[in-house]
Amino acid sequence: xxxxxxxxxxxxxxxxxxxxxxxxxxxxxxxxxxxxxxxxxxxxxxxxxxxxxxxxxxxxxxxxxxxxxxxxxxxxxxxxxxxxxxxxxxxxxxxxxxxxxxxxxxxxxxxxxxxxxxxxxxxxxxxxxxxxxxxxxxxxxxxxxxxxxxxxxxxxxxxxxxxxxxxxxxxxxxxxxxxxxxxxxxxxxxxxxxxxxxxxxxxxxxxxxxxxxxxxxxxxxxxxxxxxxxxxxxxxxxxxxxxxxxxxxxxxxxxxxxxxxxxxxxxxxxxxxxxxxxxxxxxxxxxxxxxxxxxxxxxxxxxxxxxxxxxxxxxxxxxxxxxxxxxxxxxxxxxxxxxxxxxxxxxxxxxxxxxxxxxxxxxxxxxxxxxxxxxxxxxxxxxxxxxxxxxxxxxxxxxxxxxxxxxxxxxxxxxxxxxxxxxxxxxxxxxxxxxxxxxxxxxxxxxxxxxxxxxxxxxxxxxxxxxxxxxxxxxxxxxxxxxxxxxxxxxxxxxxxxxxxxxxxxxxx
Numbered sequence: 344x345x346x347x348x349x350x351x352x353x354x355x356x357x358x359x360x361x362x363x364x365x366x367x368x369x370x371x372x373x374x375x376x377x378x379x380x381x382x383x384x385x386x387x388x389x390x391x392x393x394x395x396x397x398x399x400x401x402x403x404x405x406x407x408x409x410x411x412x413x414x415x416x417x418x419x420x421x422x423x424x425x426x427x428x429x430x431x432x433x434x435x436x437x438x439x440x441x442x443x444x445x446x447x448x449x450x451x452x453x454x455x456x457x458x459x460x461x462x463x464x465x466x467x468x469x470x471x472x473x474x475x476x477x478x479x480x481x482x483x484x485x486x487x488x489x490x491x492x493x494x495x496x497x498x499x500x501x502x503x504x505x506x507x508x509x510x511x512x513x514x515x516x517x518x519x520x521x522x523x524x525x526x527x528x529x530x531x532x533x534x535x536x537x538x539x540x541x542x543x544x545x546x547x548x549x550x551x552x553x554x555x556x557x558x559x560x561x562x563x564x565x566x567x568x569x570x571x572x573x574x575x576x577x578x579x580x581x582x583x584x585x586x587x588x589x590x591x592x593x594x595x596x597x598x599x600x601x602x603x604x605x606x607x608x609x610x611x612x613x614x615x616x617x618x619x620x621x622x623x624x625x626x627x628x629x630x631x632x633x634x635x636x637x638x639x640x641x642x643x644x645x646x647x648x649x650x651x652x653x654x655x656x657x658x659x660x661x662x663x664x665x666x667x668x669x670x671x672x673x674x675x676x677x678x679x680x681x682x683x684x685x686x687x688x689x690x691x692x693x694x695x696x697x698x699x700x701x702x703x704x705x706x707x708x709x710x711x712x713x714x715x716x717x718x719x720x721x722x723x724x725x726x727x728x729x730x731x732x733x734x735x736x737x738x739x740x741x742x743x744x745x746x747x748x749x750x751x752x753x754x755x756x757x758x759x760x761x762x763x764x765x766x767x768x769x770x771x772x773x774x775x776x777x778x779x780x781x782x783x784x785x786x787x788x789x790x791x792x793x794x795x796x797x798x799x800x801x802x803x804x805x806x807x808x809x810x811x812x813x814x815x816x817x818x819x820x821x822x823x824x825x826x827x828x829x830x831x832x833x834x835x836x837x838x839x840x841x842x843x844x845x846x847x848x849x850x851x852x
Contacts, residue, residue, distance in 0.1 A: 365683060365684065366687045366690060366691060370691050373695060378660070382653050383654065383695055383696060384699065386650035386654050386696070386700065386703065387702055388703065389646045389649040390649075390650050390703035391707045392646060393646030394643045394708070395710060395711060397642055398643065398711040398712065398713065398715040398720075401718045402718050402719065402720075403636060403719035403721070404719035405719065407596050407597060409598055409599065409634065409721045410474040410629075412474050412494040412628070413474070413494075413542070414493065414494075414495065415724060416494070416628055417628070417629035418474055418599070418626075419594075419599040419600070419624065419626065419633045419634075420475075420494070420597065421473070421555070421592075421593055421599065421625065422462075422553050422594070422622050422625065423591070423592055423593070423611065423620055423621065423623070424466070424552075424592075425551045425588050425611045426550060426551035426591070427549075427550065427551055428547050428548070428584045429467065429517065429547065429550040429584075430546060431546065431581065431582035433516075433579065433580055433582045433583055434514060434515065434516040434581055435465055435551070435577060435579050435580070436513065436515075436530075436578045437464075437465060437513055437552060437574050437575070437578075438512045438575040438576055439510060439511045439512075439513060439572060439573070439574055440505060440575050441506065441507060441573040442463045443455065443570065443571050443572075444456055444457065444458040444461045444484055445570070446566055446567075446568045447567070447605060453605050453607075458556055458559055458570060459486060460483055460484060460486065460557050460627075460810065461568070461570040462553070462554065462555040463505075463552075463554045463555075463570065463572030463620070464482060464552070464553065465480050465481070465550070466479035466550065466552075466553045466626075467479070467515055467548050467550040468548060468549050469543055469548055471593050473593065476492075476493070476541045476544060477492060477541065478522035479491050479492070479515070479524075480500070480525070482505040482511045486499070487500060487501055487502035488501045488511060489536075489809070490539075491627075492541060493539075495628050500524075500534065500537075501536075507573075510575065512528065512529070517544075517548070520544055521538060521541075522538070522540075522541050523535060523538045523539075524536045524537055551577075551588065552572075552574050552577065552620055553620075553626075554620045554621065554622030555622055555623070555624050556568045556569050556622060557624070557625040557811065558632060558633065559811070560632075560811055560813060562780075563779050563783070563815075563817070564779075565812075566604070567623060569607055569623045570623070572619075572620050573617065573619055574619075575618075577616070577618065588611075588618075590609070590610065590611040590620075593624075599634045600623075600624050601633070604623075609622045627809060630804070630812045630814075631804060631820075632813055632818065633810075637722065637723050638715055638720045638721065638723070639722070639803060640708065640725050641798075641801040641803065641819060643711035643712060643715065644704060644801060646707065647740070647741070647798075650700065650703065651740075651741060651744055652766060652770060654742075654744060655744055655745060655747075655748040655766055656748070656762055657748075658692055658744070658745035658747070658752070658765075659749065659752040659758045660752070661688060661749055662749055662753050663752040663755070663756060663758040666756045666757070681844070681847040682844040684847075685750075685844055689749055689750075692745050692746055692749055693743065693745065694742075696741050696742040696745045697739060697741070701735065704733070704738060705734050708730060723803060725803045732800070736800025736829060737801060739800070740832065743797070743829070743833055744794070744832065744836075746836050747765050747794065747836040748761055748765040751765050751843075753847060754846055768794045768835070770795075772796075773798060776789055776790050776816035776817055778817070781817070783815045786816050787816070791831075794832045796823055796827075796831035797832035798821070799822075799824065800825045800828060801825075802820070802821045802828075803819070804819045804820055806820055
């Protein structure tokens with residue numbers, strides 16, 4: 344009985360020992376074909392070269408500086424402010440009885456419209472300098488009462504719009520660095536909306552009434568808007584200094600300020616206890632729409648597009664060349680299970696492409712960023728872990744796409760068909776989402792269900808619920824999380840390898 348089992352076990356042991364030899368054979372085959380090595384090397388160099396050209400091509404020297412918030416993020420900090428100095432502790436209350444917005448329908452035609460995040464309310468700010476710390480409570484166009492601070496923090500309060508029939512009463516209290524916001528419908532019963540610590544206010548802050556009106560999304564672009572609010576019966580308590588109210592447009596020359604539509608401007612008018620304030624802009628984190636001149640890490644890595652084509656060609660040739668020169672018979676004869684040959688080729692190809700892609704990305708990123716910043720281009724900040732994720736993800740994207748091409752090569756057994764199919768599946772979606780006027784629904788669908796979803800690994804921007812924007816792949820916002828996008832490409836690749844393995848076992852070489 345022992346003698347009957349031994350050959351079976353020996354066969355399995357030999358098969359296991361044979362796979363490392365198979366891997367070594369495929370690696371030797373790959374590195375000895377100059378064209379394949381050159382193609383993979385060229386892919387890495389393309390990433391670096393395009394990064395250098397991209398960094399050197401931008402020229403924004405002399406442009407106004409981008410406002411930076413307390414957390415180091417770029418912000419939009421442009422609004423109309425009616426203010427007085429507040430020294431030490433104090434409070435202010437006001438009633439907002441109207442908030443009306445206008446959007447240009449066409450040149451020369453400013454019409455009433457809805458701006459969901461138009462804002463009118465009370466603010467305490469360290470100074471009128473852009474990016475300085477603040478806290479504010481406000482009514483909005485469509486999102487009720489909100490309390491916001493630090494540009495990125497947003498707390499919901501009572502719902503419903505402000506109107507003459509149903510005014511919203513707001514209160515903002517300062518106690519040291521602690522700011523508390525309240526809302527009321529009758530001025531007697533107050534609901535606390537939120538409390539926040541605002542570091543850096545200093546002993547004297549600027550406080551008062553403000554109006555902001557963000558850009559409105561229109562198709563694939565945006566249009567500037569303007570809003571006017573009516574404030575009634577402002578009352579101050581505590582350390583307010585004497586003097587009259589002063590009106591200022593904060594951030595008039597900021598690159599994240601779209602300006603006033605139809606050459607308008609901010610203003611305020613006072614009639615007794617009533618203030619009518621007109622403003623534009625926003626107090627919020629900057630997004631790609633509000634900072635269109637800002638550069639992204641994915642812009643530096645545009646060479647991924649060219650590198651992808653190169654690795655797809657190499658991946659397909661890694662197996663189709665053997666069909667062309669009839670060497671596939673010897674390759675398949677080396678293993679009793681043909682799928683093992685395919686697995687060995689996939690492992691070798693993925694590993695080589697990953698290393699080359701990672702090296703190219705790691706080298707391209709700092710070089711391209713340094714050149715871009717040297718030319719005055721503002722780059723949206725990226726943390727070190729995110730930068731590493733982009734580098735690893737880009738390398739994995741290239742490596743996985745090359746294996747998909749290998750699978751297609753095994754299926755078609757001709758390089759032209761394999762290369763064309765994989766380029767259509769991976770590169771064409773990349774081109775489609777780069778079309779700015781492609782409908783958002785189509786762009787997001789393409790970036791969700793096609794292998795091109797893998798480009799989500801280069802995403803570095805974060806969408807914000809309190810900022811209406813074009814959150815589409817064209818602007819750098821992908822519908823899938825980075826690794827989920829790569830998983831879509833990996834799924835196609837695994838399915839392709841499974842089909843290729845079945846066909847290799849069933850048909851003659």
